[in-house]
Amino acid sequence: MGKAEAKRKKKRQVAAKSKKTRKPAPQPKKKRKTSAQPVKPRKAAARPKQKLTSAAKPKKTLKPAARPGKTRPSAGGDQLIKIFGAARVSQDPLVLRQFEADLSFSPAKTPAFVVRPSRAEEVKALVEWANRTAASLVPVSSGPPHFRGDTVPGREGGVVVDLSGMKKILRLDRRNRVAMIEPGVTFQELKPEAEKLGMKLMLPLAPRATKSVIGSCLEREPILVPKYHWDMSDPLGCTEVVFGTGDIFRTGAAAGPGTLEQQWAAGQAQKSPLGPGQTDLFRVVQGAQGTLGILTWATVRLELLPSIQKLYLAGAGKVEELIDLVYGMQRLKLGDECLILNRLDLAAILETRPAEINKVLAGLPPYILIFVVAGYDRFPEERVDYQTKDIMELARKHGVQPVTGLPGVDAGKLLRALSGPSAEPYWKLRPRGNCADIFFLTTLDRTPGFIKVMGEVMDKTGFPASDLGVYIQPVQQGRSCHLEFSLVFAPDDPAGVKRARETFDRAGLALLTQGAFFSRPYGSWTEMVRRRDPESVTALKKVKNIFDPRNVMNPGKLFF
Amino acid sequence: MALAKDIYQQLEAVVGPENISGSSAVIWSYMYQPFGNTKGVWAETLPEAVLLPKSTEEVVAIAKICNRHHIVFKAMSTGWGIHNLPGVKGAIVLDLRRMNSILEIDEKNMFAVVEPSVICMQLQVEALRKGLNCHIIGAGSNTSVLASATSVVGYGPDGLSMGFSGRNLLGVEWVLPTGEVLKLGSLGSGDGWFCGDGPGPSLRGILRGWEGAWGGLGVITKCAVKLFHWPGPAELEMKNAQPNYTLKxxxxxxxxxxxxxxxxxxxxxxxxxxxxxxxxxxxxxxxxxxxxxxxxxxxxxxxxxxxxxxxxxxxxxxxxxxxxxxxxxxxxxxxxxxxxxxxxxxxxxxxxxxxxxxxxxxxxxxxxxxxxxxxxxxxxxxxxxxxxxxxxxxxxxxxxxxxxxxxxxxxxxxxxxxxxxxxxxxxxxxxxxxxxxxxxxxxxxxxxxxxxxxxxxxxxxxxxxxxxxxxxxFQLSQVGTGKHGLFSPACFNYDKWQKEIKRVFDPNNTGDPTAYTEPKK
CATH class of the missing domain: 3.40.462.10 (FAD-linked oxidases, C-terminal domain)
Known part of the structure; x- marks a missing residue:
């Protein structure tokens, strides 16, 4: 461990003991107070009162940054106010503190400003300003808590671009099953609006209420219904992006010809993400952790809202007992939501308090396959009937017995939990107060091997097996899967934090060595990924040099 | 302008004398290209030589020679039109017909790994035996699976259930115009072919868009494509003769x-x-x-x-x-x-x-x-x-x-x-x-x-x-060198970014720019 790392580690341990610290996680209740509150769609964001009050005081906004850094823009405040107005530029230490750290192991760095754009032209002006002043911009679209370190400034003195106020649902199109939204629109906000028109929003697993839909798409988070995951980029459609050069660009069919209004008149709905021309630049922005550009709107695919849903569960002592059934279902496109959880993750999704979680998980088998059979507008019962019959036949073949309930599991409650954002507190924080996720892509048949590797690492580090969540999500219609290990730990237990950190680091490397594909490398994973695939990193640096030649976009993140 | 003797000999050393030709008879056999031609049925720009590489290593070696000597090269597989030939003088053609193996069919994870000249029919026959099928573009089952997924464009009427070629792409092995080999997605990390995206931003976005780079940005030597469930028999028995085949x-x-x-x-x-x-x-x-x-x-x-x-x-x-x-x-x-x-x-x-x-x-x-x-x-x-x-x-x-x-x-x-x-x-x-x-x-x-x-x-x-x-x-790629002139200005000047991509990934402009774009000067 280098000196710098030792210093950061010490800092984090000290931080865990102090209320004034940036790290680690505050208790969920405290977080709820500072979270952005749900707002009505189609209106500008209502910021938390505390933020509005402090941001509205011009004197504070003009003060030098609380913690000057190497790249702190000189006299930046005046220019930022010129772009955004005083009320949307903040240097209030309370506001800055909200962005200087998250719940990950990433080192804290304090931004110099937080700005809140409301439209693309402002974002463009901001990026151009950053290019002139060599300031660094850190785009953030979701509300807290954050978990992956990508929204923590990589350098001291950066400017956080808080997009959570861009909350317009620009268009909902039932005929073409698509929504056009700004980056601040959360799952909590878009879901009811889509449902009013009989459409279903594709969700990741119980996202936190403050999670941006676009943020989730940009991170290539897996969705729960594999049959709708045709391409790894789904459900993201067209985008409007401001590159690190300051150029505004539109990807996919939205690029033109014609304005959006003209395209709508011609029957278009910005559904095709492809192009324009011989590049798919939306793919380049996706997965970039804000290092190439800032999205100002995007379209996302929607699906029909089921009129009937029936949830089934199948327990197993070992995950391999369930894999072949999942393969079979995905191959035949049977069922809608389909995922495997271990008992900790399932209990944490169902219950909010640790005692209740422990009670539920005590009665559960180690692994549980969850799937939903749905009927839509046309003959819904008959659809559910034939699908159920076909699935049960497959299940018999593979020796699995799906049931409609397990001890302690209310199927209706679980279905509701899978159909929307997480209730508070966020389910990942419920068991112990904090959580470190290790996730990667692999194929379903390799998941048992990775679970074994994870167990071996935990044996070495002494991390309790009971504190490990496991989530397997088939993606690309079953051709691969997202495997996620969640290490839950108490943030106020230094020894526990240390153990979790050690397990996190060692497991990441062990899994990667065994063939885990870290397609979304955050924080400390980037270095090990760089070593594993240097050619891709070299190519990505060339791409970075095209779209953000002055490295103003989230410097210090990913490979840049 | 014929290739200089020493360059020809260097290329010949890579593929062997039986797999390179500069003879007029051989070259003219490639020139009949009625589709996409703006005049008549013959392509106008004759390449200097045609090479038939057999492996990625040979493609790499050819690309490096071309870079050293500033020779433009263009790869083709099943060749369905004039866009398969180089549009600049002094160029060479890499006819990939010898790279025609199905390298793997992963039945469980529903994908196949193919070389450039594997045609849809060839893959379909093998896939059906495993209860799987492949998306076939409208241009027909005699077209290259890899070409429509990585390099050109094409749509298939089974797209309702089997998607679009460009979106069915998984891992890719890509010889850049410089001769460097880039492996996309999980393949680059040595983890298999199941994913073409990441780590981080997806380089699929550079490889192709709504259409591919038509050989203007190197050579794709292998790729994995999605397969889909086939509920029918392992073999299709037919009666009658072409073009009136029917099922028995x-x-x-x-x-x-x-x-x-x-x-x-x-x-x-x-x-x-x-x-x-x-x-x-x-x-x-x-x-x-x-x-x-x-x-x-x-x-x-x-x-x-x-x-x-x-x-x-x-x-x-x-x-x-x-x-x-x-x-x-x-x-x-x-x-x-x-x-x-x-x-x-x-x-x-x-x-x-x-x-x-x-x-x-x-x-x-x-x-x-x-x-x-x-x-x-x-x-x-x-x-x-x-x-x-x-x-x-x-x-x-x-x-x-x-x-x-x-x-x-x-x-x-x-x-x-x-x-x-x-x-x-x-x-x-x-x-x-x-x-x-x-x-x-x-x-x-x-x-x-x-x-x-x-x-x-x-x-x-x-x-x-x-x-x-x-x-x-097609109009972007077939109507001469001014192809982006009409649509790029109407579509956020997308060609500006393509020119940058061309510049940084092909510094010597050795990938035929005709159907892609000229690099930024």
Missing amino acids: EPIKYFRASLFNFPSLEKLGEAAYKLGESEVGYFITRLSPAFVGLQMAGGMNFVRLWESGMPQEMLKYALLFVIFANSEGEFAYQQKVLDQILEETGGEASPLAETEEMQGLTAISVIKVDAVTRSCFRSAGGFNTSFGAMDTIDLALNQVRAGTELKNSYIKKGVLMEDGGDNSATLVFDQGHMAYTEVLLMYDNHDDKSTEGAMAYIGDSNQACLKKSLGTPI
Whole structure:
């Protein structure tokens, strides 16, 4: 461990003991107070009162940054106010503190400003300003808590671009099953609006209420219904992006010809993400952790809202007992939501308090396959009937017995939990107060091997097996899967934090060595990924040099 | 300008003397390219040599030699038009026909790893044996699987259930113009072929967009493509002879139907409803001329057309196939279909109901084997127009605009009479995306007809611009070096970024820029 790392580690341990610290996680209740509150769609964001009050005081906004850094823009405040107005530029230490750290192991760095754009032209002006002043911009679209370190400034003195106020649902199109939204629109906000028109929003697993839909798409988070995951980029459609050069660009069919209004008149709905021309630049922005550009709107695919849903569960002592059934279902496109959880993750999704979680998980088998059979507008019962019959036949073949309930599991409650954002507190924080996720892509048949590797690492580090969540999500219609290990730990237990950190680091490397594909490398994973695939990193640096030649976009993140 | 002797010898040392040729006879065998040609049937720019590499290592070695000597190279596989040949003088062709192996079929994870000259038919035959099938583009089952997924463009009528080629791409092995090898996605990390995206940003976005780089950005030597469940038999037994193959036995839970609708609007409504109801294996709107051309060629088509039968029976027709996994699914899909037909006024055409036609249609939709012959055998020349991808409504507006415009050229006597509406509308991802190609047949041995066809294409491009009907198929890559001139300014100057990509990934501009872009100076 280098000196710098030792210093950061010490800092984090000290931080865990102090209320004034940036790290680690505050208790969920405290977080709820500072979270952005749900707002009505189609209106500008209502910021938390505390933020509005402090941001509205011009004197504070003009003060030098609380913690000057190497790249702190000189006299930046005046220019930022010129772009955004005083009320949307903040240097209030309370506001800055909200962005200087998250719940990950990433080192804290304090931004110099937080700005809140409301439209693309402002974002463009901001990026151009950053290019002139060599300031660094850190785009953030979701509300807290954050978990992956990508929204923590990589350098001291950066400017956080808080997009959570861009909350317009620009268009909902039932005929073409698509929504056009700004980056601040959360799952909590878009879901009811889509449902009013009989459409279903594709969700990741119980996202936190403050999670941006676009943020989730940009991170290539897996969705729960594999049959709708045709391409790894789904459900993201067209985008409007401001590159690190300051150029505004539109990807996919939205690029033109014609304005959006003209395209709508011609029957278009910005559904095709492809192009324009011989590049798919939306793919380049996706997965970039804000290092190439800032999205100002995007379209996302929607699906029909089921009129009937029936949830089934199948327990197993070992995950391999369930894999072949999942393969079979995905191959035949049977069922809608389909995922495997271990008992900790399932209990944490169902219950909010640790005692209740422990009670539920005590009665559960180690692994549980969850799937939903749905009927839509046309003959819904008959659809559910034939699908159920076909699935049960497959299940018999593979020796699995799906049931409609397990001890302690209310199927209706679980279905509701899978159909929307997480209730508070966020389910990942419920068991112990904090959580470190290790996730990667692999194929379903390799998941048992990775679970074994994870167990071996935990044996070495002494991390309790009971504190490990496991989530397997088939993606690309079953051709691969997202495997996620969640290490839950108490943030106020230094020894526990240390153990979790050690397990996190060692497991990441062990899994990667065994063939885990870290397609979304955050924080400390980037270095090990760089070593594993240097050619891709070299190519990505060339791409970075095209779209953000002055490295103003989230410097210090990913490979840049 | 022939290749300098020492350069030729360096290239010969890589592939062996039997796999390189600069002889006029060999080179001219590549020059007959009627599709996409703006004049006649022969390509104008002769390459200096043709090489037949066998492996990635040989492609790398060739690229490095080309970089050292600033020689432009262009790869081709199954070669379906003039865009397969280099458009600059002094270039060489890499004919990848020796790289034609299916390297792997991962039955569980439903993908295949293929080399560039594996054709759809070859892959389909092997996949069916494992209960899987592959997406085949409309240009036919004789086309390269890899080319449509990575490098060119192409749509298939089975896209309803099997998606779009460019979106079916997984891991990729890519020899950059400099000779460096880049492996996309999980392959780059040594973890297998199952994913083409990441780590971090997806380099698939640089590799291709709505269409590929047409060999202008290096050579794709291997790729993995998605396969899809095949509920039918492991082998398809056929009777009769080409082009009238039919199935010996009907396939269980398979039913092809041709429906007529009272209007294009009603047809569109049915397509929307079928898509979102998640029923169907294959769907395509076929215009009367399109069907007629598949039924009869040359004078036979003229007679058929003049009888008025296709126009009468197939004015607004949809070919729809149910192919289910179980009796219950088949019954459910049929019931949904019947309900939608009732709502939209669709009526089954007796044309498709006979056992003979079921067998013919089954082969046609499974193997996608009818389009190519229908395109070339009527007037000799063939091209296409419109074709941007977005919604079903857009696709129908492309039909309307194309029909109106084309009829004005038919009246001038420069295009073949096909009612103007010689189009295929295809739907992808269970109705999420759609497009229409409007085909045109002309006499490519007649200057007036050829000039008329080119004028029509020019006007159709203008219609796309003026009516906001998207960027048209092929026109970006086939109409000379100014190809991006029309659409890039109307589409956020996308070519500016392509030029940058070309510059940084191909510093010596050795990948033929003709059908891609010139690097930024």
